[in-house]
Amino acid sequence: MDVQLDHLVCWVADPLVSLRFYEEVVGLPGVRAEEFREGKAPFPSVRVTASTIIDLMEFDAMRRVDEGTGVMGSAGHPVNHFCLAVDKAEFDALKARLKQHDVEITGNSTNSFGARGIAPEAFYFPDPDGNVIEVRWYG
Template sequence: MDARLDHLVCWVADQLASLRFYEQVVGLPGVRAEEFREGKAGFPSVRVSPETILDLMAYESARGVDEGTGVKGSGGHPINHFCLAVSREDFDALQVRLKQHGVEVTGSGTNSFGAQGIAPEAIYFPDPDGNVLEVRYYE
């Protein structure tokens, strides 16, 4: 099987604030952002890669997720963290943006294993809702 990650869903309290964070601080482009702002889309997303997006879902919509998935209690569960792999240049630029926006780097690591092997450096930080992001680069 050749599978690819299509999307992740993050539960957020304020979709517009989260959209701004992921666009302005993390540097990911919005998807359906204008449609969401105009009330034409139920949630905004941000593009992680050509094949993967991150959906920013409001906590209050978690109740309806049970119906869609068919699994009782499946809505609103947090994950430990998700990891974005970027270039070294983007990694350095992200750290500057985090500092500019007052976002604390809460953890770091070196030589950690991931999908592409060993990453020399990684940082961890929360989004506005406490979802934890890890960002790393590979050489």
Template sequence: MDVRLDHLVCWVADQRRSLHFYEQVLGLPGVRTEEFRDGKAAFPSVRISAETILDLIAYDALKGVDEHTGVKGSSGHPINHFCLSVGKEDFDALQVRLKQHGVEISGTATNIFGAQGIAPEAIYFPDPDGNVLEVRYYD
């Protein structure tokens, strides 16, 4: 079976603020951002890879989410963190952008296991809504 991650959904308080964070601080390209700004899309997304996006859904959209997923209590269900892997050069550049934007790195790790094996370094930091991101690189 050939399986790929299609999308993740993050609950956010302010979609525009979160979109700014993911586009400007993390450097991820927006998806459907004009449609969102024009009121034609309920939420914006950012592209993680050619096959994966991150949807930024407002907390006030919670009504109806349980019905959509068919799982009672799925609205706003928290996750511990999600991880993005980048190249070493992008990893270093991200740390500079985080500092420029006043985003504090809340944790670090070395030689940490992940989907592609052992990553030499990883950093952890929150987005504007407290969702924790891990960013790492592999040799």
């Protein structure tokens, strides 16, 4: 079976604030940002890979998502964290950008298991809405 993660949704208070954070601090390019600003898209996204995006959906949309999926009470269900894997150079560059933007690294780990095996280093930090992001690199 060939399966890939298509997208995940982060609940945010202000999609434009979150978009700016993910673009400028995390370094992910925006998707449908102009369309969102013009009112032509319901939310902006950021691109993780050619085939994976993160949607930045405003909290107020929770009710509509419940109705759309038919699974009442599931919208906004908490997720512990999500993890982005980068190369070592980008790992170090992101640490520097977080410091530059006064974003606290809230945790570190070494030799932790993930989709590609054991990662030598990882760190955690929150986005503006408290969604926790792990970033790691593999040797």
